[in-house]
Amino acid sequence: MFKRPRQDERAREWSAFEREAMPHLDALFRIAKWLMRDRAEAEDLVQETFMQALQSFHRYEQGTNCRAWLVTIMYRTRGKRIRAGSRLRLVSDVDERIAETVAFEPPTPQGINDEEVLRALEHLPSQFQEVVVLSDVEDFTYKEIAETLDVPIGTVMSRLSRGRKLLRAELSKYANEQGIRGAGAGK
């Protein structure tokens, strides 16, 4: 009579979604909070992401990286919001050039606490933060990052390399200010 899945099919779909997607809620929230900075906006973004994921769950290929799939939806949702909020697109190759000027790789300082690491990461241009978080925190492959951010793999690799250099430079700067010694001589 109604054009909709039977109740037992719905229950099965929900069960699969609950099993595959819901365990990634915390990880998605962490990324969202990092991107949006504001808790309410992060909650809003995660909610919309999961609603959309539920709606298009039939497109998700079982056995693939569900978290990467969800993060891709989240980035697209965020992209739409940014575009809806402003027609201007910020193109900043200045930041890329700044990163090029970091010619050396300072040692990773020890004795830096979690908050200081996050603060150092915040100082990076956003396009470097994104790839560093997706790669180093979320353990995404280059291919998954490229698909999530909709950029070529080469761009992912170069941003990652520069982002890590910048992060080490930030941490090293902070460590020098605090008189903390470095880990590993590097060069």
Add this chain to the structure above:
Amino acid sequence: MQCSDFHKIADSYLGDELLIETNHEVITHLEACPACRRELAARRELRVQLRAAFANSAALQPTPAFTNRLHMQLRARALHETTTVTWGQWMAIAASVLLVFTLGLLATRQTTHDTSIELVDSGRGNQNEATRIESPSPDTTRDAVNLFRAEAAELAAGDHRDCAINHKLAENPIPLEEAGRRYDRAYINLTSAVMSGQNQLTGGVQFVGAHSCVFNGKRFGHIILKEGNHLISVLVTDLDNAPAEIAAQSSLEARQAIVNSSVEGYQVSYLATTNHGIFIVSDLEAARNSQIAGILAPSVYNHVKRTERLT
């Protein structure tokens, strides 16, 4: 492989992105080059620091209330999605609703005692306004019952304070449905029971979250609502440690009375089914807390009673 080559691909090596052959070359180089080993360790350390920072930062974690709310919204969307219905189907639905409503009205008239709930005062708070409407019972029985109620109210107020307000329970809350499967069937669909009562509330009472939590060793089904800046907890717990006098109370009126008390600045409205206690706790005015309890209690009471009959 030279050190400069290694530096170019060190990140890819760490990310396991290299071909097997290149991986072997890197390993061979690392075996012979202490400086590159240190460099690799430094890069690895950076990843470890970043992961730890993200995992440990409280500011980056979702609240249990948000997690529960989203989980419930998704579940509701998944299982009860609205659909497009034709005019003819609408007519059929309208006729069905009318029929069900009529039958429901008849049934309600026959079972009015199931949902009529009176308000009484525990004697711990608001003593001047107390109007006790309980069946007569010996003093000893009354003392035992009152003591039990007082302890139960303290537990409920403590859970409201430590869970809904301060989020500092020793044990993480779990989803209600899971708790329903593992511990107590009364928790299954408890949210729906509260929400059906919540729809009748005026004054902008909003749903915040739902879960099952443990306070001082006591497990609760916990629905959190909000009115303005005030959080309201609807708590359901089994009365497995209740004194025999509670179970011995045969008076239906006494069982269904809502008892109001004040515990550490929180208003607690309490009523009991055969095996469960139901609490409404908030820092609202006593009259408002009691009013909310009066509106929410029937649907929650009937839901809990139904699950008891199934057990």
